[in-house]
Amino acid sequence: MDTGAGVFSVAMRALRSRALPYLAGAAGVVLVTGGIAVVRPVAVLPNLSAAYVLLVLWLSALWGWRPAVAAALLAFVAYDWFFVVPYGTLWISAPRDVLDLVLLLGAALLGARLVSTLAAQRQGAVAEAAESGILYEVAIAALREPEGTGALSLLCRRAVDSGGLQAMALLAGEGEAAEVIAGERLSRADLRQARWALARGVDLGARLQDGELHLMRIFSPRREPRLVTLSGGVAVFWLREESQPTQDQRHLLAALFGLAGLLLDRRRAGAAVERARALEASDRLKTAVLSSVSHELKTPIAALRAGLSTLSMPQAGLPDEHHELVAGLDRQTSRLDHLVSDLLTMARLEAEVSLERSPQPFEELLGSALHALRPLLTGLDLRIEVPPHLPLLLVDELQMERVLTNLLENAAEWTPSGGRITVGAERQADGLGVWVENEGPAIADEELERVFAKFWTRRKGGSGLGLAISRRIVEAHGGTIRVENRHDGPRFTCCLPVEAGVVAAERTAGG
Amino acid sequence: MVDDEPEIRRALRTGLGYQGFDVRAADSGEEALAQVAGWRPDVVLLDLGLPGIDGFEVLQELRSRDRRAAVIVVSVMPGERDKVRALDLGADDYVVKPFGVEELLARIRAVLRRQAAIADGEPVIRAGDLELDLGRREVRAGGRPVHLTPTEYEVLRVLALHAGKPVTHTTLLRQVWGEHAVGDRYNTRYVVAQLRRKLADDPARPRYIVNEPGVGYRLES
Numbered sequence: 166m167d168t169g170a171g172v173f174s175v176a177m178r179a180l181r182s183r184a185l186p187y188l189a190g191a192a193g194v195v196l197v198t199g200g201i202a203v204v205r206p207v208a209v210l211p212n213l214s215a216a217y218v219l220l221v222l223w224l225s226a227l228w229g230w231r232p233a234v235a236a237a238l239l240a241f242v243a244y245d246w247f248f249v250v251p252y253g254t255l256w257i258s259a260p261r262d263v264l265d266l267v268l269l270l271g272a273a274l275l276g277a278r279l280v281s282t283l284a285a286q287r288q289g290a291v292a293e294a295a296e297s298g299i300l301y302e303v304a305i306a307a308l309r310e311p312e313g314t315g316a317l318s319l320l321c322r323r324a325v326d327s328g329g330l331q332a333m334a335l336l337a338g339e340g341e342a343a344e345v346i347a348g349e350r351l352s353r354a355d356l357r358q359a360r361w362a363l364a365r366g367v368d369l370g371a372r373l374q375d376g377e378l379h380l381m382r383i384f385s386p387r388r389e390p391r392l393v394t395l396s397g398g399v400a401v402f403w404l405r406e407e408s409q410p411t412q413d414q415r416h417l418l419a420a421l422f423g424l425a426g427l428l429l430d431r432r433r434a435g436a437a438v439e440r441a442r443a444l445e446a447s448d449r450l451k452t453a454v455l456s457s458v459s460h461e462l463k464t465p466i467a468a469l470r471a472g473l474s475t476l477s478m479p480q481a482g483l484p485d486e487h488h489e490l491v492a493g494l495d496r497q498t499s500r501l502d503h504l505v506s507d508l509l510t511m512a513r514l515e516a517e518v519s520l521e522r523s524p525q526p527f528e529e530l531l532g533s534a535l536h537a538l539r540p541l542l543t544g545l546d547l548r549i550e551v552p553p554h555l556p557l558l559l560v561d562e563l564q565m566e567r568v569l570t571n572l573l574e575n576a577a578e579w580t581p582s583g584g585r586i587t588v589g590a591e592r593q594a595d596g597l598g599v600w601v602e603n604e605g606p607a608i609a610d611e612e613l614e615r616v617f618a619k620f621w622t623r624r625k626g627g628s629g630l631g632l633a634i635s636r637r638i639v640e641a642h643g644g645t646i647r648v649e650n651r652h653d654g655p656r657f658t659c660c661l662p663v664e665a666g667v668v669a670a671e672r673t674a675g676g
Numbered sequence: 677m678v679d680d681e682p683e684i685r686r687a688l689r690t691g692l693g694y695q696g697f698d699v700r701a702a703d704s705g706e707e708a709l710a711q712v713a714g715w716r717p718d719v720v721l722l723d724l725g726l727p728g729i730d731g732f733e734v735l736q737e738l739r740s741r742d743r744r745a746a747v748i749v750v751s752v753m754p755g756e757r758d759k760v761r762a763l764d765l766g767a768d769d770y771v772v773k774p775f776g777v778e779e780l781l782a783r784i785r786a787v788l789r790r791q792a793a794i795a796d797g798e799p800v801i802r803a804g805d806l807e808l809d810l811g812r813r814e815v816r817a818g819g820r821p822v823h824l825t826p827t828e829y830e831v832l833r834v835l836a837l838h839a840g841k842p843v844t845h846t847t848l849l850r851q852v853w854g855e856h857a858v859g860d861r862y863n864t865r866y867v868v869a870q871l872r873r874k875l876a877d878d879p880a881r882p883r884y885i886v887n888e889p890g891v892g893y894r895l896e897s
């Protein structure tokens with residue numbers, strides 16, 4: 166019974182609001198007809214009919230063109246009935262009266278249309294101004310407080326009070342960690358549903374398209390929220406029970422949701438920057454720790470080498486057997502130094518210390534590596550096969566020189582005296598191929614991949630890190646390194662990134 | 677010799693003493709500056725990581741007072757940045773610790789040779805079979821005359837004046853092109869490529885101009 170009464174009152178309310186313009190129109194026509202009847206004896210009739218037109222214009226300005234057209238038709242009938250001969254019928258006898266009536270109807274209809282268009286435009290402009298004002302307000306709030314959620318909360322409030330919603334919430338975050346960051350609190354079921362929608366990027370009951378918010382019908386006993394997934398989160402909202410948002414309100418809501426997407430995106434980007442900053446700080450810390458550890462490890466070795474190398478000078482005057490002993494200790498200390506250097510280099514690479522890439526001619530890097538290794542390479546047959554006009558490498562020059570040095574050292578280690586080492590380079594589809602090949606024993610097939618593993622070494626006394634370091638550096642550059650057995654011995658090949666475009670200009674200018 | 681490690685001071689004093697050098701040791705920058713003022717050494721071996729005022733400050737102070745003493749920076753694992761900074765502040769060379777005394781002696785001798793050549797005011801600089809006649813602005817490589825543009829000649833002259841010592845990109849750019857060019861390494865790379873071509877110097881197996889990764893170029897002495 167209660168429900169019935171409720172439905173009845175709602176229906177009455179709706180009817181009242183819908184029927185009012187038509188009732189007013191009818192009342193107006195009655196009044197104007199009465200008025201014309203009163204003043205008719207003293208005035209010319211066709212001029213008086215203009216009063217109907219005024220009524221129609223007034224109606225159309227107030228309620229749009231529909232009630233105005235209805236009133237115009239009613240006025241047409243009333244005029245014909247009461248004031249056109251023969252009276253009391255809808256019959257028209259004089260052709261002049263037909264013209265009068267048609268003019269009356271035409272003026273009323275045209276005027277109704279014009280005025281209602283103007284009224285709609287004005288209303289649109291007002292709505293647009295209101296929308297701009299709200300967006301501006303939210304945007305300013307976002308600028309004033311970029312990190313916080315104040316702007317998003319304001320956005321939710323405006324969506325409710327100006328967008329005609331019952332309630333709204335914004336959810337942001339990843340997967341199960343997504344939380345409401347502004348607006349209404351959600352029930353557990355609604356939260357679960359919102360997270361589900363966010364994870365899959367789906368909309369429920371509403372959709373944003375071409376700057377409009379489209380609302381779907383929902384058939385559900387429960388008051389379901391509607392969900393619109395935005396780029397950085399999801400908007401959750403409920404419509405009011407008694408009324409749907411008007412078109413202007415839907416427009417405003419679409420704009421607000423768009424803005425919410427931008428703000429959520431920015432929050433997410435801000436969080437990413439924050440994480441990057443923390444990583445950088447931890448990198449700095451690692452670098453600082455490593456350089457302090459380096460100092461602590463290297464200083465005693467430096468003292469040992471200074472002392473032992475001094476003692477092994479002939480002027481120190483040690484007896485022969487002591488001299489041998491000290492010289493041996495100096496060599497061992499030197500080896501220890503290399504091992505520690507390799508370990509520190511590996512640790513630094515594993516701490517992901519960043520690369521400083523710049524365009525580098527391969528020949529120059531090779532030149533400095535070969536120059537540094539001159540003592541090691543004497544007595545070997547070194548051949549260089551580097552064609553002219555190679556593209557510039559885009560690499561960290563220090564790191565890449567280390568790779569070349571390691572590969573050359575490794576080759577020299579395994580080349581018999583007087584044997585051949587060949588260094589070459591060639592342009593490849595995806596970069597520059599650089600290889601170092603030496604005459605010497607082949608690497609067993611099952612060990613071809615293992616040579617790059619940390620602490621794996623073919624000889625006693627090596628750190629087992631040189632090739633591992635090389636691989637790490639090459640891969641950090643986005644390159645590849647591999648080894649294969651060629652005819653005379655193993656060949657190590659790296660594919661390294663190059664800088665596109667620059668080389669040709671430089672070489673041409675140089676040529 | 678400026679170093680805060682007593683064992684290193686003791687070892688190097690002995691080792692360099694064997695070669696007839698008169699060595700005095702200081703364990704801090706302040707003490708080094710005080711000693712240099714009264715004693716005027718030929719070479720200062722300077723550790724960068726010192727307690728109190730650090731090696732860079734000592735270097736700066738030494739250079740502002742007296743341009744005669746050669747400075748060899750001696751440091752545990754200096755990054756390339758530190759090397760470049762020390763060289764740009766006027767260091768004559770750097771040696772990375774740990775090192776053997778023989779290696780250090782070789783560096784000291786090279787620095788002294790260069791100093792002597794500059795002190796003589798000889799108008800012709802020789803580096804291997806390369807000859808630079810500063811008076812006539814003429815260059816010969818292996819006896820063969822080489823025609824250089826003014827810029828190429830300037831670059832070679834700056835490298836030759838510091839033969840055996842790495843010259844940083846910044847120093848080259850500043851001395852040849854001027855302050856405005858500092859930072860533009862394209863200039864040095866391009867001119868050095870030209871020089872190498874004219875000197876028939878293969879960058880992969882350089883005889884004259886050696887690339888020092890992360891630092892600059894060095895003319896072999």
